[in-house]
Amino acid sequence: MLFDRDGTLIVDVPYNGDPERVVPLPGAGEAVALLRSLGIPVGVVSNQSGVARGLLTKRQVVAVGRRVEGLLGPFGVWAVCPHGPEDGCGCRKPAPGLVLAACARLGARPSRTVVIGDIGADMAAARAAGARGVLVPTPVTLPGEVAAAPRTAPDLMSAVRLALALPPWDHAVERDGAR
Structure with a gap:
């Protein structure tokens, strides 16, 4: 299972480079611990355009990332895009690159992977990679992103439980916007 970092696992502090400002979102530790207890690999996929912007x-x-792991435990992979939106890279969400790279490093098929995030780019990256997505809306999530999401959950633990309840699939056909 793959998680977006800012706004999903931790409080979104724009362009945060200070580990002391890392605050886990409510339930993040428990949600990730549940997956680990079930033997499900976990990873992080995160756009960090502040690097390209010189911030x-x-x-x-x-x-x-180390601070996040100190608070929430280890992740099997960190896939981070340091590029800006105008760079046109294939890794920056909504492109599939981060999700595909994380899946490859975890030895997981994208078609059996769930991406949990807080914005439409997270869902689009999941879809483009052939993975499933669960959106956990926050105040920055646009109404159109919520409406377009294949599935939503009110909080991170609910998103993990929803993801665990999804049947495994490899070549599912989307019906009514969901896989």
């Missing part, structure tokens, strides 16, 4: 360094992004 933080790759070293700071790594330091924040």
